[in-house]
Amino acid sequence: MADIRNNFVGIKSPNPFWLASAPPTDKEYNVVRAFRAGWGGVVWKTLGEDPHVVNVNGPRYGAIWSGDRRLLGMNNIELITDRPLQTNLREIKRVKKEWPDRAMIVSLMVPCEEENWKSILKLVEETEADGIELNFGCPHGMSERGMGSAVGQVPEYIEMVVRWCKQNSRMPVITKLTPNITDIRKPARAARAGGTDAVSLINTINSITGVDLDSFAPEPTIDGKGSHGGYCGPAVKPIALNMVAEIARDTETAGLPISGIGGITTWRDAAEFLALGAGNVQVCTAAMTYGFKVVEEMIEGLKNWMDVKGHATLDDVIGRATPNISDWQYLNLNYVTKARINQDLCIQCGRCHIACEDTSHQAITAIVDGKRRFEVIEEECVGCNLCVNVCPVESCIDMVALEAGALDKRTGEKVDPTYANWTTHPNNPAARQAAE
Amino acid sequence: MAQGQFKDGIAAGRLSQAQYSENFSDLHPPLDRHEAVVEADRCYFCYDAPCLQACPTSIDIPMFIRQIATGNPLGSAKTIFDQNILGGMCARVCPTETLCEEVCVREVAEGKPVQIGRLQRYATDVAMEAGRQFYERAASSGKTVAVVGAGPAGLACAHRLAVSGHAVTLYEAKPKPGGLNEYGIAAYKTVDEFAQSEVDYVTAVGGISIEYGMALGRDIALAELAAKHDAVFLGMGLAGVNALRAEGEDASGVENAVEFIAGLRQADDLATIPVGRRVVVIGGGMTAIDAAIQSKLLGAEEVTICYRRGKEHMNASEYEQDLAASNGVVIRHWQQPKRVVAVNGTTVGIELEYTRLVEGKLVGTGEVVTLAADQVFKAIGQTFDAAPLNGSGNAIALEKGRIKVDEEGRTSMTKVWAGGDCIFGGDDLTVSAVAQGRDAAMSIDRALMG
Ligand SMILES: Cc1cc2nc3c(=O)[nH]c(=O)nc-3n(C[C@H](O)[C@H](O)[C@H](O)COP(=O)(O)OP(=O)(O)OC[C@H]3O[C@@H](n4cnc5c(N)ncnc54)[C@H](O)[C@@H]3O)c2cc1C
Numbered sequence: 054m055a056d057i058r059n060n061f062v063g064i065k066s067p068n069p070f071w072l073a074s075a076p077p078t079d080k081e082y083n084v085v086r087a088f089r090a091g092w093g094g095v096v097w098k099t100l101g102e103d104p105h106v107v108n109v110n111g112p113r114y115g116a117i118w119s120g121d122r123r124l125l126g127m128n129n130i131e132l133i134t135d136r137p138l139q140t141n142l143r144e145i146k147r148v149k150k151e152w153p154d155r156a157m158i159v160s161l162m163v164p165c166e167e168e169n170w171k172s173i174l175k176l177v178e179e180t181e182a183d184g185i186e187l188n189f190g191c192p193h194g195m196s197e198r199g200m201g202s203a204v205g206q207v208p209e210y211i212e213m214v215v216r217w218c219k220q221n222s223r224m225p226v227i228t229k230l231t232p233n234i235t236d237i238r239k240p241a242r243a244a245r246a247g248g249t250d251a252v253s254l255i256n257t258i259n260s261i262t263g264v265d266l267d268s269f270a271p272e273p274t275i276d277g278k279g280s281h282g283g284y285c286g287p288a289v290k291p292i293a294l295n296m297v298a299e300i301a302r303d304t305e306t307a308g309l310p311i312s313g314i315g316g317i318t319t320w321r322d323a324a325e326f327l328a329l330g331a332g333n334v335q336v337c338t339a340a341m342t343y344g345f346k347v348v349e350e351m352i353e354g355l356k357n358w359m360d361v362k363g364h365a366t367l368d369d370v371i372g373r374a375t376p377n378i379s380d381w382q383y384l385n386l387n388y389v390t391k392a393r394i395n396q397d398l399c400i401q402c403g404r405c406h407i408a409c410e411d412t413s414h415q416a417i418t419a420i421v422d423g424k425r426r427f428e429v430i431e432e433e434c435v436g437c438n439l440c441v442n443v444c445p446v447e448s449c450i451d452m453v454a455l456e457a458g459a460l461d462k463r464t465g466e467k468v469d470p471t472y473a474n475w476t477t478h479p480n481n482p483a484a485r486q487a488a489e
Numbered sequence: 490m491a492q493g494q495f496k497d498g499i500a501a502g503r504l505s506q507a508q509y510s511e512n513f514s515d516l517h518p519p520l521d522r523h524e525a526v527v528e529a530d531r532c533y534f535c536y537d538a539p540c541l542q543a544c545p546t547s548i549d550i551p552m553f554i555r556q557i558a559t560g561n562p563l564g565s566a567k568t569i570f571d572q573n574i575l576g577g578m579c580a581r582v583c584p585t586e587t588l589c590e591e592v593c594v595r596e597v598a599e600g601k602p603v604q605i606g607r608l609q610r611y612a613t614d615v616a617m618e619a620g621r622q623f624y625e626r627a628a629s630s631g632k633t634v635a636v637v638g639a640g641p642a643g644l645a646c647a648h649r650l651a652v653s654g655h656a657v658t659l660y661e662a663k664p665k666p667g668g669l670n671e672y673g674i675a676a677y678k679t680v681d682e683f684a685q686s687e688v689d690y691v692t693a694v695g696g697i698s699i700e701y702g703m704a705l706g707r708d709i710a711l712a713e714l715a716a717k718h719d720a721v722f723l724g725m726g727l728a729g730v731n732a733l734r735a736e737g738e739d740a741s742g743v744e745n746a747v748e749f750i751a752g753l754r755q756a757d758d759l760a761t762i763p764v765g766r767r768v769v770v771i772g773g774g775m776t777a778i779d780a781a782i783q784s785k786l787l788g789a790e791e792v793t794i795c796y797r798r799g800k801e802h803m804n805a806s807e808y809e810q811d812l813a814a815s816n817g818v819v820i821r822h823w824q825q826p827k828r829v830v831a832v833n834g835t836t837v838g839i840e841l842e843y844t845r846l847v848e849g850k851l852v853g854t855g856e857v858v859t860l861a862a863d864q865v866f867k868a869i870g871q872t873f874d875a876a877p878l879n880g881s882g883n884a885i886a887l888e889k890g891r892i893k894v895d896e897e898g899r900t901s902m903t904k905v906w907a908g909g910d911c912i913f914g915g916d917d918l919t920v921s922a923v924a925q926g927r928d929a930a931m932s933i934d935r936a937l938m939g
């Protein structure tokens with residue numbers, strides 16, 4: 054049986070599934086329920102200074118759904134904890150004592166002055182928590198007050214605050230990054246320069262989930278007005294995966310532990326984050342959508358997959374996909390694929406045809422010998438994969454790689470067995486210059 | 490002797506009022522908004538969709554479903570009505586399992602088609618309940634057209650003509666419009682007087698006047714209509730009924746299924762409709778199924794359909810057969826009626842002869858079976874009654890007993906078009922009658938305005 058015990062920057066937990074800092078981790082009541090359900094750790098809802106902040110009293114969440122109302126993406130305009138600091142600290146201490154085998158991380162956000170950080174760090178140390186997470190990500194409300202993503206968007210501030218925390222505390226420091234930035238490597242490098250033990254990402258993405266077309270107000274709507282909120286849930290996973298991968302493969306941050314966050318809903322999502330280099334994962338929206346029990350599926354699913362594939366521990370999985378992330382310019386241009394439609398599985402919806410016909414390369418028939426039939430015209434197919442993506446039947450259309458030496462009917466040339474990329478391609482002006 | 494539900498012979502009031510209303514409630518209750526959106530989401534928006542090809546009126550099904558999915562049911566209704574102004578009734582009565590839903594790619598893929606009929610009902614209900622009219626009449630053409638018969642064919646034709654700016658007079662023999670929508674379709678398919686509301690909705694476009702109690706051939710002659718109007722459309726349906734050709738057919742207790750259903754459809758109180766304790770229905774089509782199921786729902790204890798060929802030859806779809814079976818109707822195949830058994834002129838049973846196919850021909854085997862029955866319904870097909878066309882000068886050409894038309898619906902007589910059940914070559918479905926009425930209207934319009 055696969056061993057999924059997790060050791061993240063020295064913080065141990067029975068599994069790699071932590072609850073991200075958010076409403077599920079705002080109170081002792083919730084966190085105890087989460088631990089009972091099996092979560093490996095929590096990042097407590099972000100603490101700030103007293104007097105505590107207040108939240109809006111109207112809707113604070115917006116969402117987008119699929120047709121059958123599966124929640125695809127959610128946003129929120131909630132701030133950090135709206136309970137007194139002492140109440141939270143007391144509860145954190147009590148829970149950690151009762152659940153010593155679970156990871157207890159405390160998320161923090163105070164104004165950008167060393168004194169403010171010093172004083173809260175001291176209070177947190179007294180709770181015996183395992184570590185702290187610096188919330189440089191909250192994109193709404195707190196950022197207007199010079200905190201959250203307002204810090205996370207300025208690498209120099211990140212480095213400065215991380216350094217204060219490392220100097221003033223014995224606890225491991227995880228720096229939580231905002232995705233609301235052009236190049237995620239910059240804040241990650243700054244955090245490393247400041248001495249952070251790890252980064253976690255992503256926090257939520259600036260967003261408006263919709264507009265009420267009767268009142269012309271953005272959603273969620275507070276008394277006729279709306280403010281951008283932070284986007285999370287399944288819809289953000291691809292963005293988060295890319296940002297994790299960018300940091301994992303950057304030479305300046307290589308080896309920096311990463312706690313992966315963003316849209317993780319199933320064991321498979323989690324495994325993908327681990328493969329791209331995350332040392333563990335954090336979850337928020339999936340728990341808020343389905344309750345804490347989802348972790349059972351995540352734990353069992355991950356173990357099952359590892360067993361089937363023969364991965365004994367998490368270390369056998371973490372970062373396994375990282376070496377396969379490449380710049381576009383190094384992709385092999387001599388790799389040629391063609392779509393192939395399995396006629397036995399085809400249900401004749403014709404979506405591949407119309408997608409390719411209207412928007413791509415006119416490479417799929419609609420009629421063959423007077424009959425409705427969808428076949429790939431290899432002379433036209435560029436191997437783009439669009440038809441695979443729009444086909445409603447799994448595995449009905451495959452992308453088949455042509456073997457070396459086989460004829461590519463589109464170009465009329467044989468597939469070259471050697472690897473060749475854009476850097477040396479004759480159409481690349483830079484390549485020509487280099488050659489000259 | 491048994492009383493109440495199990496009273497022998499033909500009797501009314503077998504059930505309680507509560508049972509009647511439960512038995513005759515909506516067969517497929519309407520989808521609510523959320524259900525409709527979820528179902529609509531299953532549609533793949535196929536290219537050159539097979540369902541659209543299978544619909545006799547060629548409704549743009551993927552488009553109307555997409556409009557439901559995007560929260561635009563009114564736009565969806567318009568997409569439907571553009572092709573089929575009786576889209577509301579068709580949504581209820583079409584045998585979708587042999588039309589659009591049969592070829593739905595999800596039927597092919599997983600045996601569960603998108604519920605096109607119920608989605609169509611959802612959208613048309615929204616528009617009709619809102620009283621939303623989508624069509625404005627073109628400027629008056631100054632032409633008038635006579636339409637004979639206010640059934641699906643006549644109504645669809647009248648609507649399209651009215652929209653095109655022509656003035657339409659509908660001549661209807663009966664006191665109510667709707668044709669078989671009003672008198673024939675099974676009660677549980679069209680509840681709450683829907684047939685009448687639909688006629689009101691269709692005629693609300695204006696330019697259509699209906700003259701009730703006006704029968705062609707009795708109150709008015711075809712030649713007269715042709716002289717009075719710029720064009721005539723015949724949508725008279727099928728007035729005749731095939732005979733059993735079985736001995737003793739005139740015993741009391743032997744009835745026409747269509748008349749029984751018409752009586753039931755017009756009843757204010759179902760408790761007044763008499764039905765046998767043991768009912769035998771002869772036939773294999775939709776009428777046989779409907780008569781059998783509704784007999785059962787009225788409280789008959791045993792209902793048996795006897796059909797002279799095999800299951801696979803029945804005109805009723807497999808879905809309809811299953812519906813009958815699930816209502817407790819027994820279907821017996823390969824049996825043809827030989828003799829109605831009567832005592833003192835009253836039916837007590839029916840003798841049937843077993844049949845089989847010999848070199849493609851149906852023959853009796855000589856073996857017989859007798860079923861107890863106090864009521865026997867004939868549902869072995871209807872026929873076109875050509876008599877009302879007489880006296881029209883040039884006789885209208887028929888083909889296999891029905892009116893012969895060309896691909897545009899023109900009859901052999903100038904100025905006269907026809908469509909619906911009364912023409913040869915159709916498939917005796919509401920939706921086909923609508924398509925033929927509509928297409929004839931367009932042909933008439935071209936002829937008048939050309
Ligand atoms: C019992 C039964 C159940 C059926 N169930 C279904 C079903 O579930 N689904 C389906 O798709 N189809 C069903 N059908 C078939 C469908 O009802 C017909 O195909 C459809 O109604 C044909 O339309 P129509 O306009 O041609 O004729 P009709 O609906 O028959 O309308 C003809 C109209 O013309 C009038 N008329 C007749 N003669 C004259 C005259 N001389 N002068 C003036 N007016 C006249 C009649 O009174 C009637 O109003 C069923 C048929 C029957 C009998």
Ligand SMILES: Cc1cc2nc3c(=O)[nH]c(=O)nc-3n(C[C@H](O)[C@H](O)[C@H](O)COP(=O)(O)O)c2cc1C
Pocket residue numbers: 073074075076098099128129131132133134160188190191229255256257284285286287289314315316317335336337338339
């Ligand atoms: C309602 C809500 C409140 C949140 N509050 C915080 C917070 O106080 N501190 C923080 O670091 N992140 C906060 N987040 C962000 C989450 O911790 C997490 O980074 C984000 O939701 C992405 O993960 P997910 O897709 O699994 O939800 C919040 C998210 C939500 C939905």
Ligand code: SF4
Pocket residue numbers: 391392408409413414415416417429430433434435436437438439440441
């Ligand atoms: S892979 Fe792209 S080009 Fe080839 S058939 Fe599919 S959609 Fe067309």
